[in-house]
Amino acid sequence: MQGKVYWSDMLHELHETDPKSFVPDLESAIKFYREDYLQVVRDNIENCINTGEPFDFEAIMVTAKKKERWIRAIGTAEFEGGICKRIYGSFQNIHQHKETEIRLQTLADNLPGVVFQYLMYPDGTDELKSVTKGSQEVWGFSQEAVTENTNLLWNQIIEGGEYDSVKESILHSIQHRTKWTARWKYVMVAAIVVL
Numbered sequence: 001m002q003g004k005v006y007w008s009d010m011l012h013e014l015h016e017t018d019p020k021s022f023v024p025d026l027e028s029a030i031k032f033y034r035e036d037y038l039q040v041v042r043d044n045i046e047n048c049i050n051t052g053e054p055f056d057f058e059a060i061m062v063t064a065k066k067k068e069r070w071i072r073a074i075g076t077a078e079f080e081g082g083i084c085k086r087i088y089g090s091f092q093n094i095h096q097h098k099e100t101e102i103r104l105q106t107l108a109d110n111l112p113g114v115v116f117q118y119l120m121y122p123d124g125t126d127e128l129k130s131v132t133k134g135s136q137e138v139w140g141f142s143q144e145a146v147t148e149n150t151n152l153l154w155n156q157i158i159e160g161g162e163y164d165s166v167k168e169s170i171l172h173s174i175q176h177r178t179k180w181t182a183r184w185k186y187v188m189v190a191a192i193v194v195l
Contacts, residue, residue: 005029014071014093016063034060034068045075049084052077058094070098109133116146120170126150140189153186160185 005024012019015032026045033041037059044055054076060068075089108115114134120126128150131143141152157163162184173180 011091014063014069014091015061016065016067022064032061032063034062036060041073044073045087048075048077048087052079052084055089058098069093070095105130105132114138118170120174128153139186156187156189157184159187162186 005026005028007015007017007019007024007029009019012022017024030038030041030045040057041059044057047053048055054074056072056074058070058072061071062068070093072092072094073089074092075087077084078086078088108130109132111132111134114132114137116131116135117129118126119129128147131147133143135141135143135146139146139153139156146152154163157166166182166184169182170180172178
């Protein structure tokens with residue numbers, strides 16, 4: 001790959017650059033990202049070039065006029081003879097959406113208790129999304145831990161003897177498309193003290 005970059009007029013507008021005078025290359029395009037996102041951007045692009053794995057990430061870029069904007073970058077590599085010849089994709093200005101999401105998350109994190117989005121899929125798998133900071137106090141697990149492994153919570157609900165009734169209430173809500181409400185016993189994980 002030669003490092004040449006083509007930007008549409010819309011992309012120049014997003015970066016606040018002049019399409020007549022600014023000719024981007026790969027390195028100058030990467031340098032538009034805020035410093036704390038540079039490595040993530042580089043890693044995604046290098047991985048795409050080396051392995052062909054597409055990228056889809058959100059990051060903050062700093063425009064030529066020093067304005068910060070949240071963008072979503074999506075890219076796919078095109079290979080010939082096992083060599084990456086080009087990456088093509090799109091950019092989306094998601095600034096307003098992301099700012100709203102951050103404000104809502106901050107508000108939710110300051111509510112007492114824990115707020116979360118629970119998803120159950122047709123194959124029986126499930127996941128938690130948008131878990132607030134209250135998860136540590138209420139469940140004894142961090143937001144990251146429960147979003148990575150819902151079984152942490154299910155195991156404690158099983159310990160409380162409420163697993164079947166909770167699952168049944170979720171399935172009832174899904175099948176009847178009703179608001180889900182439930183109460184259950186939850187056994188907190190015992191703290192381990194190392195001396």
